[in-house]
Amino acid sequence: MAPQAGSLVGHTDTMTGRFNKSFTQQEPIPEAAIEAAVAVLRSGQLHRYSDASDSAGPTALLEQRFAQYLDLPFALACASGGYALSIALHAAGVEPGDQVLCNGFTLAPVAGALHSVAAAPVWVETTPGLTIDLDHLAHCIRTSEARFLLLSCMRGHMPDMERLLQICDEQDICLVEDCAHTLGAAWDGRRSGTFGSVACFSTQSYKHINSGEGGLLATSDPDIMAKAILYSGSYMLYDRHSAAPEPAAFEPYIYTTPNYSGRMDHLRAAVLLPQLEQLDANIERWNRRYRIIEAILASSSAVALEPRSTREFYVGSSIQFRLPTWPAEAIACFRDRCSLRGVVLKWFGEERPRGYTSRYDHWQFFAPESETTHPSEAVLLPQTTEILSTLLDMRIPLTFSEADCERVATIIAEEIHLATSATEQPHGR
Numbered sequence: 523m524a525p526q527a528g529s530l531v532g533h534t535d536t537m538t539g540r541f542n543k544s545f546t547q548q549e550p551i552p553e554a555a556i557e558a559a560v561a562v563l564r565s566g567q568l569h570r571y572s573d574a575s576d577s578a579g580p581t582a583l584l585e586q587r588f589a590q591y592l593d594l595p596f597a598l599a600c601a602s603g604g605y606a607l608s609i610a611l612h613a614a615g616v617e618p619g620d621q622v623l624c625n626g627f628t629l630a631p632v633a634g635a636l637h638s639v640a641a642a643p644v645w646v647e648t649t650p651g652l653t654i655d656l657d658h659l660a661h662c663i664r665t666s667e668a669r670f671l672l673l674s675c676m677r678g679h680m681p682d683m684e685r686l687l688q689i690c691d692e693q694d695i696c697l698v699e700d701c702a703h704t705l706g707a708a709w710d711g712r713r714s715g716t717f718g719s720v721a722c723f724s725t726q727s728y729k730h731i732n733s734g735e736g737g738l739l740a741t742s743d744p745d746i747m748a749k750a751i752l753y754s755g756s757y758m759l760y761d762r763h764s765a766a767p768e769p770a771a772f773e774p775y776i777y778t779t780p781n782y783s784g785r786m787d788h789l790r791a792a793v794l795l796p797q798l799e800q801l802d803a804n805i806e807r808w809n810r811r812y813r814i815i816e817a818i819l820a821s822s823s824a825v826a827l828e829p830r831s832t833r834e835f836y837v838g839s840s841i842q843f844r845l846p847t848w849p850a851e852a853i854a855c856f857r858d859r860c861s862l863r864g865v866v867l868k869w870f871g872e873e874r875p876r877g878y879t880s881r882y883d884h885w886q887f888f889a890p891e892s893e894t895t896h897p898s899e900a901v902l903l904p905q906t907t908e909i910l911s912t913l914l915d916m917r918i919p920l921t922f923s924e925a926d927c928e929r930v931a932t933i934i935a936e937e938i939h940l941a942t943s944a945t946e947q948p949h950g951r
């Protein structure tokens with residue numbers, strides 16, 4: 523039976539009590555990265571083009587290593603993931619007014635990147651597994667004029683990439699990948715970020731490598747990379763980039779590509795380099811934690827947790843689950859109860875945008891043309907709205923031990939049980 527909203531007090535006595543660690547506490551930056559950062563600070567040369575004698579330098583080196591990690595020829599370090607998306611869309615050829623397909627389930631900076639290039643989004647439905655709905659994608663391609671897809675693998679959920687590529691290839695759709703949550707993930711052994719024309723990653727603190735803010739863009743297309751480097755603000759110093767095409771590739775774009783100034787600096791690159799080396803080991807640590815939480819939540823009959831495809835290698839840095847039969851008030855109350863016990867859940871069903879959980883229907887800053895062209899798709903995604911209305915989301919920081927993860931999941935399971943049994947004896951405690 524679906525629970526009702528209940529009282530927030532007097533319910534912890536028989537249970538496992540309160541969890542006291544922070545869900546936003548990241549691990550310290552590795553010592554090697556701190557030393558490298560201090561060396562950059564001592565040098566006084568933080569700007570990526572400041573040291574003419576050293577063409578590599580931490581920023582160009584990070585680009586080289588990142589390109590190697592993805593097994594792609596070109597990479598560019600930027601000021602943020604959202605900024606990388608914006609110049610990736612420009613470099614891929616999106617013009618003002620162009621329709622761009624994009625998952626209805628994504629985060630605000632993705633909508634921001636679309637808005638920054640004056641694109642008209644065509645929002646695509648979401649599956650219960652939180653991936654882009656490929657049937658709806660095919661429908662949207664047929665019924666719109668969009669020639670670009672900005673695929674956001676929101677919270678690390680990858681769709682069937684083989685089928686997605688087939689759809690894009692058949693319809694001549696240019697694929698731009700938002701891999702903010704899939705750095706290190708793969709489909710059929712192929713890394714996220716290597717499927718499309720260009721891919722963007724974030725190194726903001728809650729992502730898989732942490733420089734506070736930062737972004738990376740990767741591609742195997744020399745024209746896209748030449749334009750992206752010029753957009754990022756290279757002051758024509760593109761020969762200082764080592765994961766970049768030959769200078770001749772820049773020639774056609776030198777006079778036509780504005781400088782949108784959004785470089786990464788040596789300090790952040792120095793902080794990221796050692797973290798990139800630790801990434802795969804950290805993914806194993808995340809996934810052990812994820813599986814502990816997943817197993818406990820899956821044992822509750824109220825919880826809908828879609829099984830992940832065996833073709834997907836995911837990074838369990840967060841977990842999502844749904845309470846599909848629960849009304850909004852009960853979910854809000856449950857979220858608040860968990861919060862009182864120190865377990866921070868985000869809920870995507872909130873009426874107003876709150877924290878990191880805004881939704882496609884909150885992003886009302888796009889030109890009305892995008893609504894009138896395709897009213898049903900642009901204005902309302904019933905399936906996505908339904909799924910997000912009962913979707914809860916939780917970070918899994920590596921500062922949590924495996925025992926911590928067990929406790930957190932147990933608290934969630936207890937609160938679900940309590941809310942469900944309170945339905946039989948409403949508020950009788």
Ligand SMILES: Cc1ncc(COP(=O)(O)O)c(C=O)c1O
Nearest residue numbers: 602603604629631702724726736
């Ligand atoms: C799905 C997704 N895409 C893109 C971004 C943008 O990254 P950044 O914060 O580095 O601009 C974020 C940031 O959280 C994100 O969650």
